[in-house]
Amino acid sequence: MLHAEGPLLTLDLTERRATRTPIDGILERYIGGRGVATALAHDRIPFDADPFGPENRAYLATGPLQLSHTSFTGRMSMTALSPLTDGLASTNAGGYLSREFAGAGISTLEITGASDELLIAHVDDDGVEFEPVPDLVGATVPEVSEHIAETRGLGPENCITIGPAGENLVRFACVMTYDSRAFGRGGLGAVLGSKNLKAVTFSGDAHPEIEIPDPPAMDIHREAATSDDRxxxxxxxxxxxxxxxxxxxxxxxxxxxxxxxxxxxxxxxxxxxxxxxxxxxxxxxxxxxxxxxxxxxxxxxxxxxxxxxxxxxxxxxxxxxxxxxxxxxxxxxxxxxxxxxxxxxxxxxxxxxxxxxxxxxxxxxxxxxxxxxxxxxxxxxxxxxxxxxxxxxxxxxxxxxxFAAHDGRVLHGQGLSYAVANRGGDHMYAGMLSPEYAGEIDPEGTLGKSELLVEKENRNAIRDSAIVCAFGSDYMTPERLATLLGRSDDELLEIGAETIERERHFNNQRGKDIADDDLPYDIPDIEEAIQEYYAERGLREDGTIPSERIEPVAVSLGRESGTHDGSPADD
Missing domain, CATH: 1.10.569.10 (Aldehyde Ferredoxin Oxidoreductase Protein, subunit A, domain 2)
Incomplete structure (x- = not known):
């Protein structure tokens, strides 16, 4: 199976220490991106963590397709305990960062602790340097990019950056790359702000481009170049x-x-x-x-x-x-x-x-x-x-x-998706809006839609692990993606389901259950449809997932004994 390559790089901002840890088994199991980050976050962030506390951890991860020449793969995924939703949230951004990140010789970045002064961390294939930047307090994203260009000779494509909103703990602050591409939803910019981390740069030549199967790879690239989509x-x-x-x-x-x-x-x-x-x-x-x-x-x-x-x-x-x-x-x-x-x-x-x-x-x-x-x-x-x-x-x-723009009061399947999504009112989590807009399913009603909803959630978890752009779905079909990753479609859906389950289990352990799977408006049969969704996922009637279904994956990384003590009790 094709999967991301390289170790986990942990930046402990309290100690200003960087360590690299092999995570080959986790990469092989969860592919990369959101899948790997969710597995690590579930096991390494305490269930009772404060989103703004030093114990929260942010993960930036690449996937296997970021080492290729294939269209729709210029993205990265970011995961942390969200200060907006108080649960695990993953978000991804496009641009040019992914190849620079891979060049630094890592598959995943973990950020933990908190600095006592504003820092930029510079990561390359030789190591990590922490640069205090007191003069950048309150700086905008372009101003940070200008500083990095002048002092390091690197462009905005080499960076993740927060602006004043992140520093000031705005709960919907985002992390920017390339100045205009955003890890947008969930407030992860405020997580970096709470850690006093203004930016991270990536550079190096550790990972050369790799060849991936052709076809379908170059068919995708050729079709992307020649299409006339609006x-x-x-x-x-x-x-x-x-x-x-x-x-x-x-x-x-x-x-x-x-x-x-x-x-x-x-x-x-x-x-x-x-x-x-x-x-x-x-x-x-x-x-x-x-x-x-x-x-x-x-x-x-x-x-x-x-x-x-x-x-x-x-x-x-x-x-x-x-x-x-x-x-x-x-x-x-x-x-x-x-x-x-x-x-x-x-x-x-x-x-x-x-x-x-x-x-x-x-x-x-x-x-x-x-x-x-x-x-x-x-x-x-x-x-x-x-x-x-x-x-x-x-x-x-x-x-x-x-809420995103796609109105669950009219698109009832999308409304159901909003209600049960681990991330909250976000349109990209499952994307029930697409078949409803297209007339493939009736936008009226919620009953009988859970099977499709679960499948779309699972597919999107794999998309965000590979990592593939959502706008390439007509080109990067499930069959092509399975070929590229070297797994059957059914195997990929199982991996996606496990990622969804880990998100929900983490949130359950923070006390979240059916009361949180709710909408601020009424749509037909929503309570019954939520129970249909729970049954399709194998959840209890209260929206929780049995802990015995969640196997720890990060024990080999030295998780501290008792990390999850003090949280709502495991069942």
Whole structure:
């Protein structure tokens, strides 16, 4: 089986010590990426850890396909105990980092402890250097990249970085790479901020490119290069008007299902601002969206559909340039555009100020800097789940995570997916939205959809372990992926299921159960559908998984005896 290669590199920021540990068995079993990171996180983060405490650990992992020349493989995965959801969360980002990371000779990075001053860690194939950077306190993401370029001769493709939002423990702060690509959901930027880690750089030549089977590898690459998909011109915004007219584009903080100015912020509007092609590492698909407004000089990458929703329809803003400004602001300050935009939308609702894009940007910036005397910024930096009562608005989150654009009130299978997803209100966890939009299954109703939901969750766990871009699903088919990884499709689905189970078991041990598998709105037969899902997964009726089904995998790494003591009791 093809799997990621290289040891686990642990950075202990308290001791400023780096150690490399072989994890060949874990890599072989879980492939790489999210699968490997979840296995390690489950066994090495205490069940009772504080997300902002030194005992929390963040994992950055590559997969086997990041050593190849194949399209749709320029991504990496990141996992930690989330300060937004209080459970395990994995997120991934594209760009050019994965090949640089592999060049440093490692498969997985583990970050633990906490520094007493702001640091950058420089990782290469010879070792690790810790650089104190007190002058970068409060620096934006581009300012950190500039410092690294000047002092190390490395580009933003060599780095992961947090902005002011991460330093100030904004619960939806993200980790950036290449200045504009985000490990977006779950607040993992705040985890690095709590550890006083401003950035990590990667460089080296430890891993040469490898050959993978052909076919199907070069078929994938050739098809990506020659296809004429609308997404290559408009990214995910290409479906904005279709979704608005036929399903729902949540508008004015979920007050309405349709936005009258959708065309002004949709795919055609974005394409008009696109001024060149852009891709991720080794990918011929080139679906990125470098955009520029000549009149104002605003320049950014995107916005993608989720940002169009979060800073557009959700806030009642119908000008694509305003959405571009917000997108660039979040990239610069290091915040997830979905959670940031929806949180600001909740504030606009509380102030009856929908449509005020200037106010929205002002508040967004205040959130990131979170000044001591700014009570509003301090409140909103906690996210909707923790702020909604004081704002006097509904709590439109699942497990503390703000909803993505795909409306579970209309797409009932997607609503079920939100409810049971270990990560919370995120659209990428299973992606039931795709067959519902396409008419492959009826969007009405929840019963009878759990078998497909479980399969899609399992497949996406493998996708995030390989690691493969979600936008390449028409090219990187299950059959092709199985061929590339050297396992049968059934074996891969079993590995994916085990990753999902480990996430849920970790969250169960933190006291989470059926009460957390909930929605802030009613959809048909949701309680019965959740029980169908539990039965399909082999869970108890309360949504918990028996501990005997979870075998420890990290004992050989020297897990401290009693690491999980003090947490909710294992059953």
């Amino acid at each position: 997404m290559k011109r408009q990214g995910t915004t290409g479906g904005t008007e279709f979704i608005n007219e036929n399903f729902s584009l949540p508008t004015r903080y979920f007050e309405a299902y349709e936005f009258e100015s959708a065309a002004a912020i949709g795919g055609d509007a974005v394409e008009e601002k696109k001024y060149k092609k852009e891709a991720c590492s080794q990918c011929a698909y080139a679906c990125k969206l470098p955009t520029r407004d000549e009149e104002t000089g605003v320049e950014t990458e995107g916005p993608e559909f989720e940002t169009v929703y979060a800073f557009g329809s959700s806030q009642g803003v119908g000008d694509i340039v305003d959405v571009m400004r917000a997108n660039e602001l979040c990239d610069t300050l290091g915040m997830d555009t979905i959670s940031a935009g929806v949180t600001v939308a909740a504030y606009l609702k509380s102030e009856d100020a929908f449509g005020d894009a200037e106010l929205a940007r002002e508040v967004t910036k205040r959130i990131a800097y979170r000044e001591d005397d700014d009570e509003l910024a301090d409140l909103l930096a906690e996210g909707v789940h923790r702020a909604h009562d004081e704002l006097g608005v509904e709590n439109y989150t699942v497990k503390g995570m703000e």
